Amino acid sequence: MSDVFVRKLEQVARLSPADRKALRVAASGRLRSVGAREDVVREGDRPRAMTVFLSGWACRYKMIEDGRRQLLAFFVPGDFCDLNIFLLDEMDHSIGTITPVTVAEMSREQLAGLMARHHRLSAALWRDTLVKASIQREWTLNLGQRNALERVAHLVCELYVRLRAVRLADDGLCEMPITQADLADATGLSPVHVNRTLQELRHSNLLAWKGKSLYVPDFDALAATALFNPAYLHLGQIGHHPDADDRAAAHGLTGRAGPAAPPAI
Amino acid sequence: MSDVFVRKLEQVARLSPADRKALRVAASGRLRSVGAREDVVREGDRPRAMTVFLSGWACRYKMIEDGRRQLLAFFVPGDFCDLNIFLLDEMDHSIGTITPVTVAEMSREQLAGLMARHHRLSAALWRDTLVKASIQREWTLNLGQRNALERVAHLVCELYVRLRAVRLADDGLCEMPITQADLADATGLSPVHVNRTLQELRHSNLLAWKGKSLYVPDFDALAATALFNPAYLHLGQIGHHPDADDRAAAHGLTGRAGPAAPPAI
DNA sequence: CGCGTTCTTGAGGATTGTCAATGGAAGTGG
């Protein structure tokens, strides 16, 4: 349960029991509860700590001066804010909650230490950062090329797959505590049009969404209308190349903080 | 001239003469010319080498099965493909040329060696990767929230600023060898509408674009209509925190290949 | 139970897309 983030990272790299333990310890230090619709980090802030989401949903977003808002990513339980802390001076976007959340915070130093001592964790965190970049590219494609129906369907597919990967979805069922307004900000559509699009998806029996729970009766059908190809999530790489990390470790190339850690403060 | 990529990385981290020299040597090894409208790397490939663009323009793009295409980023002279090579098994997008280009290729091993021996270079390359992620976020915002006029203007602003940063633009003038169709694929608009949008920008005297050369008479005016805020490009951080890298190096936290290097092959 | 938030619906309009054709520039081959 409190291990979501371990499951999350294990999607991305094989971890040793010691890695897992270190991760759990690190994530149990500074716990914090944040209410719904609050900011965790704000654009312009100097990043201080890395946030791990233990429960609840949050999002990365960016605003234009005139009030328009674009969601850039969703954080579901187990997700990590990425490693910007180490390398960029100033947040170029904000992170805000959607539901109440509990987060663990790791300071620069703590994280640097963790990464220096645990090669695989370090690699996993960096790899996770690159996967997030891949997701961002897919969002760009989604907004640029897909129409409203495909766009909404695609986002639902992504969230479902990501939740399933950390065992928060199964049998087509999962929690989806976001509002239609959130969906609108994420897809670049108006709330009204999102509403109509969802109705279309419902009437085609591609999904049922009531309150905060979502049911996808036929994932493949939804994926087909969304033109969804999960490759960009880079799940299941570990299975394909079972010893990639081991070999890397043997070369002494993983871990050791390295470029992971320049505390630019 | 052949130093564009050095100038590029110096935007992002302070380099020592030794760093610069090593970078030049590494980038002078495997040179390759690629014609216009060809692929450098294709989606699904296993990445082998990192590409440095020495001259010419290229782009990152992704396609949907039915033929729709979305540009995800432009590569201008001096740009690096990012460090996906090290951590992801399979390319989730393609990289193709726009004009004829000359590139330098660095193998995994070569790059790992370079990064292990040169702390600052390693940090610079990772930081550049994070800056690219920031740009991708801004593109998402651009596609999701801005209308056609703002969208095109914003992209022009970005390219102009990036070119100026490597001294390929000055006095409002620069080369801009992309077609309106490219612009359309980048902005998620139809080519016809891009054309009309450019005319609008021209008639407002916000830009002049003839053939492959662009003139921006009043950058601030263009930036204002684009709602362009250059913070996301993370230029000029070095000036603000002059010794960030030095301090990082002193902590022994930079360089040393680290997670930079797991050759996942 | 009441109030605020979220969802839903309708009507009309704006932005942007599609189709199709023309003009012009640039590049190629004879």
Next chain:
DNA sequence: CCACTTCCATTGACAATCCTCAAGAACGCG
């Protein structure tokens, strides 16, 4: 060096998608 081809920019007319405004219904929280 010219004719030809090809690619690219441009235009017009019409259509579709999606947006805005505005109001009412349902849901959920305190």
